[in-house]
Amino acid sequence: MGIFGIFASLALLIFLAHRGWNVIFVAPLCAAVAIACNYGDLPLMASYTQIFMPALGSYFATYFPLFLLGAVFGKLMDESGAARAIAQRIVAWVGGERAILAVVLACALLTYGGVSLFVVAFSVYPIAASLFRAAAIPKRLIPAAIGLGSFTFTMVAVPGTPAIQNAIPTPFFKTTVYAAPGLSSIAAVFMFAAGMLWLSRRSAAARRNGEGYGEHKEELAAVDNANLPSFFMALLPILVVIGMNFVLSQYVIPAFDHSYLDTDKFKHIDLKKVLAIWAIIGAMAAAILVVALTNLGRIKDLRDAIGKGTLGSLLPMANTASEVGYGAVIAALAAFAVVREGLKSVASDPVVSLWLVVTVLAGMTGSASGGMSLALGAMGDYYAQAAQAAHINPEIMHRIASMGSAAMDILPHNGAVITLLAICGLNHKQSYFDLFVVGSLTAFTASLLVLGLYLTVGVF
Template sequence: MVGILGIFASLALLIYLAERGWNVIFVAPICATVAILFNWGDLPVLGSYTQIYMPALGSYFATYFPLFLLGAVFGKLMDESGSARAIAHRIVAWVGPKRAILAVVLACALLTYGGVSLFVVAFSVYPIAASLFREAGIPKRLIPAAIGLGSFTFTMVALPGTPAIQNAIPIPFFKTSIYAAPGMGLVAAVFMFASGMFWLNRRAQAAARQGEGYGDHAEDHPAVDTRNLPGFAVALTPILLVIALNFLLSKFVIPAFDHSYLATAKFKNVDLKKVLAIWAIVGAMATAIVAIVLMNRRRIADLAGAINAGTLGSLLPMANTASEVGYGAVIAALAAFAIVREGLKSLASDPVISLWLVVTVLAAMTGSASGGMSLALGAMGEYYAKAAEAAHINPEIMHRIAAMGSAAMDILPHNGAVITLLAICKLTHRQSYFDLFMVGSLTAFSASLLVLGLYLTVGVF
């Protein structure tokens, strides 16, 4: 009992310190040590750090670092070249300024589905959103929710083919691809988009009836820079390359070659299915980066500086998530965790529902979609893969439901994306968090229940 208490105490400490601003890279091994001390005699402290924590951290880093690196560089170049703003401006022109909420959501959705990171999207779209909302008389407090709906809901975990890290993490465990369970993903994506838009429009209408308007934000007039922007076709081409090449490389090009060498000791006897999707994303993102540079060389004033900034910007989120994976590996090695694991598994007999519950709870506790899912799959991924195989469940369903579970309740106040987005919009939790939670988490939670219900009742997907 003391050992189980130690596990929950260490996790509570990790959450508390992270919310207080302590860097996870530093505190994760400390929190793992707290759990070990509660389980005295089970694991050695230093041996666990060097032989369990660090190898798990390193393995995650080795697998996903190319995605973090190329995604960050791609996003930075899309920003520096003006491509992100050009796409947002064109969507606004098509949709019309009177549909300001829809324009912002669609602009964010297209950019994030094309591989641009949330933070780049927020910086690029916020000035446009502020101008549109002010002109339309829509409260500024709804801007974070509009950006959030387009950035970290359906384009992050539901739409098949999205290069988001949350859609890549399940791949090695279930030997799937980023196109896993397209039917389930599309149903969930449509529901998230429709319910989120319904909520935001109703909130805007209610504010209009009360005569609220944009609000008193006279000090905040973000400049909308439209100078030297590329044409829409030029701006959109890298995104189309990411989407198209992901599909072509994973489905046709890479499988057409001889990969028998992977079955040798030199290449770790790895199954092609375990690395295929990662290779496809890397190839697509690298090609898109080259395309941005070639088409916008004169618009990018400091190419080396932009690439360096993107590279350095990828390291912190990568290391944060990898540290949480290392922490999870230590917890999973404790004898007390076997009791916790069995308890979590007993919450539902169906592996699909059980996996969704575990990922949802851990993502909520850590305040991180990628961190919670990494903890869950790092500790129990092998079990769920075998359970799905024994129950004759399509592993693609396990992939998609794990991804969706990571977004079901992760938008809590201590979530890093929430804090950053509110800071960019110069708003507080009191002003905007409620609407951000409703469209960022509640829509994903409801969409998960919808597809789980369809899976259980009519057996679709």
């Protein structure tokens, strides 16, 4: 009955999220369902105030700066026109006839530079719609093209990406966002190539069938391109993010004396547990300053833009933190130990076992960051110790956890899927299949490739 309760609560969470219920509200209710099915194991109110909320608060305390700075940076890139300028220049270089490639590359550059998926989608969609219409490519493929560039290889594979999914494993394995660069690069190339091959074949098949762009009622807002920043000025903040992130994490921060961290005041924290987060905070803060100073005449109201970005960071942050709180309650149930041991026993190798656990939980929650946070929050210490005992490079554990979070998270109830389809004015029936293939199946296959390389030749 206890195990049934865990899966029943997960199914309820998935169902309610898919139906549009706010995860912040329903997550504790779903946790209560699991507690009720495990009668006598945990007290209800104490579980909420002493397990759910502290886990939620801990996640906020650790990752809120990344959500906040990322959202503000994305908003300023949008308000200044920098995101649009970058997308238009890439389109000009690649050519309108290669509409799919142009959209994927534009999204990839923006997301790798720290711009959030939602800002990228809003900025690139009007350009994508114009290109796809001119090239007679079905509009239903636009979400997949944006998704391939935004939440696949630039989210979990390209070394150094500031995405939250690449930052979450760092405190557990004492790594940086550049973990396992060899495996990361191979996986990134594979995901990009496989996704492009799929979209190219689907576009070619539609062309043979005479499908065309399709009839769609679109009201795209008129865009003033006269005052856009130059490509270099638009790209400069992104270069700052990439460059500062590397320099801070590899050279600047480690060069200082951090012995003060090993005191009661700072809770005897190891520098390696906070190094990557500190580096991303520094890089994003510097990029915000750069984009603000170089676009003072283009950002109509800097205070308002920062305010909107700040508010925009709260909902995704709270959604993910609530899922983490839910996971903490589930992990505290005695029945979860049975589930955990069952998942761990499927594979004896810690790397394979970690990938399986993260993949399953990310799929269940419909969230890459939520599923990975749930998995590492419940079993991160175990896997860190298992890797150390087996003499496994922690960078491999970091990378496989990050990639596992994207291997099966693009399910219908995923918040990014729902938002992206809404921006494009499409529905699941029209576009979900292609989005799932390029968003999850390519990451799933790339994960298997990485696991194979690790098990056979030990590349990292």
